[in-house]
Amino acid sequence: xxxxxxxxxxxxxxxxxxxxxxLTPEYDIIARFQGGPNAGHTLEFExxxxxxxxxxxxxxxxxxxxxxxxxxxxDPVIFQKELEKLAPFNINIKERLLISKKAHLIxxxxxxxxxxxxxxxxxxxxxxxxxxxxxxxxxxxxxxxxRVGDIFMDNFKAKYDxxxxxxxxxxxxxxxxxxxxxxxxxxxxxxxxxxxxxTAIDSEQFLNDAMKAGKKVLAEGAQGTMLDIDFGTYPFVTxxxxxxxxxxxxxxxxxxxxxxxxxxxxxxxxxxxxxxxPTELDNAEGxxxxxxxxxxxxxxxxxxxxxxxxxxxxxxxxxxxxxxxxSMMKSDVLDNFDTIKVCTHYxxxxxxxxxxxxxxxxxxxVPVYEEIKGWNTDLTKLTSFNDAPxxxxxxxxxxxxxxxxxxxxxxxxxxxxxxxxNK
Ligand code: GDP
Ligand code: IMO
Ligand code: MG
Numbered sequence: 001x002x003x004x005x006x007x008x009x010x011x012x013x014x015x016x017x018x019x020x021x022x023l024t025p026e027y028d029i030i031a032r033f034q035g036g037p038n039a040g041h042t043l044e045f046e047x048x049x050x051x052x053x054x055x056x057x058x059x060x061x062x063x064x065x066x067x068x069x070x071x072x073x074x075d076p077v078i079f080q081k082e083l084e085k086l087a088p089f090n091i092n093i094k095e096r097l098l099i100s101k102k103a104h105l106i107x108x109x110x111x112x113x114x115x116x117x118x119x120x121x122x123x124x125x126x127x128x129x130x131x132x133x134x135x136x137x138x139x140x141x142x143x144x145x146x147r148v149g150d151i152f153m154d155n156f157k158a159k160y161d162x163x164x165x166x167x168x169x170x171x172x173x174x175x176x177x178x179x180x181x182x183x184x185x186x187x188x189x190x191x192x193x194x195x196x197x198x199t200a201i202d203s204e205q206f207l208n209d210a211m212k213a214g215k216k217v218l219a220e221g222a223q224g225t226m227l228d229i230d231f232g233t234y235p236f237v238t239x240x241x242x243x244x245x246x247x248x249x250x251x252x253x254x255x256x257x258x259x260x261x262x263x264x265x266x267x268x269x270x271x272x273x274x275x276x277x278p279t280e281l282d283n284a285e286g287x288x289x290x291x292x293x294x295x296x297x298x299x300x301x302x303x304x305x306x307x308x309x310x311x312x313x314x315x316x317x318x319x320x321x322x323x324x325x326x327s328m329m330k331s332d333v334l335d336n337f338d339t340i341k342v343c344t345h346y347x348x349x350x351x352x353x354x355x356x357x358x359x360x361x362x363x364x365x366v367p368v369y370e371e372i373k374g375w376n377t378d379l380t381k382l383t384s385f386n387d388a389p390x391x392x393x394x395x396x397x398x399x400x401x402x403x404x405x406x407x408x409x410x411x412x413x414x415x416x417x418x419x420x421x422n423k
Pocket of ligand 3 (some may be wrong): 012013016039040041042299326
């Protein structure tokens with residue numbers, strides 16, 4: 001069996017959590033392969049809204065295993081809080097949630113380093129979620145990190161102390177940066193105890209054995225392609241590979257084992273944090289999208305920047321991920337627009353550019369739009385794509401033709417049920 005991959009094609013928050021939840025009944029295992037609690041994946045069903053940060057979005061479905069892969073970074077404090085929120089749902093966490101021994105740990109000092117680094121950058125800050133993601137991945141590639149498997153070793157405390165000492169040395173260089181480490185360490189050590197009581201495994205072996213035995217696996221991406229450390233809008237990105245290739249390194253599955261790649265995008269576009277966003281609307285139209293789409297971060301509550309869909313950007317994301325099918329999310333947010341705009345290309349320093357180039361920051365970039373007729377209909381009650389207004393069908397057809405990939409799912413609301421198949 002092959003691993004199917006589901007990931008975001010824009011700057012995150014495309015609605016990945018919702019679609020993972022919708023697709024979970026088709027799978028035996030859902031596995032996160034990168035990122036950490038910078039992610040906020042929202043699921044809605046039976047009138048309840050759930051936000052997951054580290055735990056895969058298959059956790060609410062019976063008889064599905066959920067794996068936190070080696071490519072993920074875990075904050076034991078946030079992890080414990082997530083588990084506490086799941087308590088009322090009587091999920092057998094020890095059996096249904098498996099954690100890679102190779103996943104790296106976010107230390108309290110990683111969070112402090114994130115804060116100190118962002119503060120030092122001033123107006124050039126990344127707009128990080130301040131969860132310690134960057135510093136943790138730096139320690140991973142710098143070969144200093146602590147991993148889940150280490151917490152079962154006798155020398156864990158000594159390793160922890162040595163890394164913290166190193167971090168304090170760096171923090172001391174940040175003049176005026178104040179912190180109370182002792183206050184942060186108590187809950188962190190408690191979280192470590194919680195982790196120790198869970199099931200830590202060699203997840204790459206487990207996954208490959210499961211696939212050999214015919215189990216179906218869905219890899220759940222976090223963030224989005226434009227936040228990828230290599231292919232995103234660097235340096236305004238996260239610190240992991242959010243693209244399909246990240247599945248191979250973040251789960252230990254071979255490139256030849258990748259199956260379908262499901263790309264998730266909004267019917268428009270958003271970004272939270274700093275960095276370039278060619279089709280951003282800094283006007284009443286953008287404000288309207290933010291209001292209708294309730295575009296406020298699931299992790300930090302920050303208002304998301306809003307704009308129109310960007311074809312050069314989406315084509316680029318489809319290319320680097322090898323996307324085989326698309327899910328268009330939040331279509332209902334455009335219910336009250338007479339016209340919808342689609343950026344077909346850019347004018348960069350006056351020249352027509354149809355791909356997503358290296359530099360979009362220090363240039364004069366003008367997005368060029370095509371106007372599409374809006375549907376001006378409430379989509380949220382639709383139960384079949386056949387019954388959708390012609391204008392929505394035309395919008396989907398237009399995108400399929402431009403992007404050369406079928407749009408197999410159209411989402412018309414946050415609830416599990418508000419999901420239309422277009423297969
Ligand atoms: P993720 O990080 O990609 O999982 O996305 P988030 O959960 O951060 O953000 C998506 C937001 O949009 C959440 O609040 C979802 O409940 C909501 N959502 C998902 N699909 C739809 C949709 O089709 N329509 C509307 N109105 N909201 C949606
Ligand atoms: P999900 O999985 C949207 C953004 C941050 C910041 C940049 C770096 O919910 O789609 P980091 O904390 O990684 O150092 O932040 O990346 N960012 C996200 N934006 N959705 C996310 O995750 C994000 N995770 C990080 O806002 O601009
Ligand atoms: Mg999110």
